[in-house]
Amino acid sequence: MEHSTAVESAPTNRLKFILGGFLVVAAIVYLIVSSTQASAQYFLTVEELLAKGEAVYGRDVRVSGAVIGESIQYDPQTLTLKFTVAHIPGDNKDIEAQGGLAEALRLAVSDTSRKRLQVVYYGVKPDLLRHEAQAIMTGTLGEDGIFYADELLLKCPTKYEEAVPQQVEG
């Protein structure tokens, strides 16, 4: 029934397909590995970043910290935004142990012994940048100890996700 037109013998054919498939898979693996190397970013806490110091000068990294409200300076003419963040733990378990993100941020900001990091960002000031927000910054640490951020993400523990008792107080 099968209208056989096989040009080559089956084993050679099979080998060709295995080889072809292998090449495609190898190409995909290469793409993943090389892209990972090219764009992977260390995700550090303020303490970790400062501890690394020289080792990360000029390298693209991500840092997260708690924004200190009174440090925010913004010049809308030059779009220069300066602020300071305080260290918060990177591990979710530690954050939970401190009573959740909102509580951890509050603690971080009020504790003056915490390591702090000055940040400079050129661009428009995001709305969510305010006291006790969590800033996730991508950029490089300069030799002057200031973090030059290219990208700035902010997270605020909003009232949507807060526990019920607090809703009731309001």
Next chain:
Amino acid sequence: MIIDFGFGATLIAFLVSIYGVIAAIVGSRNRALKWIESARLAMLLTFPLLTVAALSLIYLLVGGHFEVEFVSSVTSRSMPLYLRITALWGAQAGSLVFWCWLLAGFASAVTLRNWERDSEFLPWVIVVALTTLSFFLMLVIFFENPFSRLWALPNGEVIVAMFQPRQGALFTPADGQGLNPLLRHPGMIIHPPMLYLGFVGFVIPYAFAIAALVTGRTDDRWIRLTRGWTLVAWLFLSLGLLLGGRWAYDVLGWGGYWGWDPVEIAAFMPWLTGTAFLHSVMIQEKRGMLKHWNMVLIILTYCLVIFGTFLTRSGVLSSVHAFAQSAIGPMFFAFIGITFIASVTLLMRRWDELKSHMQMTSMLSREALFLLNNLLFLGILVVCFWGVIFPLISEIFTGQKVTVGPPFYERATAPLFGGLLFLMGIAPLAAWRHSTVKTIGRAIWKPTLLSLVVGIIWPLLAGVRQPVALLGFWLAAFVAAVTLYEFWRGAQARSHRAGEGMLTALWRLAGRNRRRYGGYIIHLGVVLMSLGIMGIEVFQTETQGTIPQGDSLTLGEYTVTYDTLAVFNTNDGRNVARAVMSVYRRGEYLGEIYPRRDFFFESQQPMTIPGLRSTWEDDLYVILVDWQPVSIQSATFKVYHNPLVNWLWTGGLVFILGTLVAAWPEKERARAIERAKQPAYVRP
């Protein structure tokens, strides 16, 4: 009262589903038709029960019963009726009920078809559908109950519970918190139901696949039976993804439509395996090959659908770490793990029966090219999966959290998407079983020449110099030219043969072979979409600045002048700042745009709505970033120039149209199935 009523209906639906699973298994074991019929009726019963549950919840939402925790968390007094109804899927608990209701609907629709010839599948389809349903109902009842009420205890504490705690009194807040304003956009209101319809739809082909594995009826019958379901599921999933992109473009105010965040990827992954599945089943139908592969694809799709349902809820999730903290996270992983292992075990048991006696004979045959297409889709899936789990892996092995962002995904997937486009051009012209460079070359040299002119020379003359863009444009032109040439060739042949006019011939041709020509229309849609994506990825430019009234910002050929800004309160609880800007291109006045910023008092949350001037050539997208509240003299704007992006949405519409054509039930369907039952190659 209604609360207990809704919860009761959910509870009964849960018990009925469990009963249905047991009855179906018993019936199938003992070949007892009575039990199978009873299971079928149980499955049918879940739909009205869950309709009651969903309606009760909607009643509570609409009536503002804030003593129900879910209601007070997603609605408020100031919300209009339609938003209160759609708040059903505004958060986890309600969207799970909605998901269950959709699944029960799909499952009931399946049971109503004519089962005469496929009765051995029926019990196992019921088992899979109802097991899935019971899992989700269990989550609703025990973990994320939308009917839970607020209770005030004597010590002043307020707790959430379904039933009255000792000494507790029902607590009714004065007002709810309201739906997140970002979710109030029309795109976001219909986006989740579309996505969910897509997710739920894929449960059906999976159920049939498992039924085929259990019963040992492992021919392509299950694929033919579920073809329509798969296409419908895929249609809704695609629509959901498109609407999500449009929503991001309109509301999120970062000038893009897709940010590669874990939630988006979670919805995209089942689409990838689903698309691969849609292609590879054709090989099984036509050539009886890749039977294992199709099983693997549908199992993967199902697991990714469950995973996606879990991740895409209400959009609060921002990292892979967040979900492990939720109580239902481990439940989901356990369920996905168990179903995956069970499915793969079944597949292993039937492994030998699924072996094909056919062999791939030529590297350029259509089946080989389809296989390559599948590899590329799975390659993109692996890239996505790797990107999501990479932070976890690196933390385990190096103790250091390392993340990858959009550049990783773009870099790794762009060549794979390019490869898929290229295949889209040549695969439809390759013959089944055997093709050579020569036969394909003969079929495509004319459209190829045309595509070189349209895709390379035209952009070169227009000033495009980036090699990536030229390659992309050529690929798009190539696929478009080949596909249109196929339409033309088919119509011409038919018009000669049947003596019809070209248009009639084209219409009837597409009508006779909806799946094939629907597929081609989908391909054309993808081509258009790829133009939009290239436009924004390669050619997007932006500028920003703070300017006083009367001043302008210039970007390329465009100049936008800041005329005025008004700040006012609306009666639905917003403070709106709205700027009026005039747009000029090369000095010529084009019109006004109104970038604005709404601030929602209730939720203390701003929403940025860009001023948009959209044409086929490009979009001018202006965001009002900031203004001085005291004197509204100067304001800060961000201006994006997004060339060609409109083609993304237009292509999306063409894509959906093509899917509708392909999924439209055929009149001669019954006869076609009869015909398909004949051996594929009967030759003298």
